[in-house]
């Protein structure tokens with residue numbers, strides 16, 4: 654290998670800041686590709702991994718699962734990707750392919766699944782490895798920074814939106830990276846979006862309205878009309894009864910986050926009337942292909958705030974404080990460094 658070292662931000666211990674280290678550039682296995690990371694978006698799930706909310710992270714993990722990279726070295730058995738190809742690497746990094754979930758189109762639920770930036774090293778680094786079978790092609794119209802948030806915020810948001818069926822009016826609780834992308838898709842599909850933000854977050858409400866939301870307000874206020882569906886992007890269990898109260902009879906509430914604070918007890922009357930409550934877990938490769946095809950047809954404008962790789966802790970802090978408009982994206986600048 655002609656590359657001798659790379660910068661990476663690693664998680665030594667949960668609930669401590671990531672550490673900048675110089676590591677050997679990894680060698681790809683037969684089915685892997687070595688990627689030069691050109692952009693990696695920062696997801697709320699990264700916060701849950703760093704905080705230790707999700708147990709079982711790989712030791713000395715490199716977080717990051719919204720990776721855009723260029724193939725530097727394909728493994729011996731990789732024939733569908735070549736040096737120089739641009740790919741996206743999402744959260745779903747590997748599945749067993751043989752369990753009942755994998756065989757029935759639900760590989761997102763595979764018990765043995767390995768996830769990028771959690772069980773597998775991710776994109777908070779100059780280089781990373783990915784199994785070529787889980788890489789996604791990215792529409793050419795998006796530059797690397799704009800494309801990165803599509804890989805989780807867009808994808809999980811898309812799976813959540815599909816689960817609302819043909820709901821016409823949809824409430825989004827938490828207006829961050831996912832909601833800002835999915836609002837554009839929902840509006841394109843002729844749906845009405847109602848954006849719920851933290852109380853007092855008038856910049857967030859203005860941002861939602863600028864993207865085509867019909868209404869924006871605080872999560873402590875009721876929508877002007879009962880909604881067909883609601884999607885919770887905020888990891889706040891207390892919003893579950895709030896969202897159930899906002900939907901009409903027969904409406905559905907989708908919990909889109911991988912982790913959520915405890916849901917308080919609530920009266921059965923909020924669920925009564927055939928209201929539904931369900932979670933969305935991970936994504937399938939089929940979701941990825943469908944979503945990228947959609948992103949090719951619709952010009953989604955992702956709003957990104959760039960951070961150098963070394964500022965990953967700062968990006969996580971700003972995300973935690975709810976001060977990112979759109980998505981935070983790490984951009985490694987490897988020229989003249991770590992070589």
Ligand SMILES: [Zn+2]
Pocket residue numbers: 748749750751752753754755760763764765766
């Ligand atoms: Zn499986």
Ligand SMILES: [Zn+2]
Pocket residue numbers: 696697698699718744805806
């Ligand atoms: Zn994510």
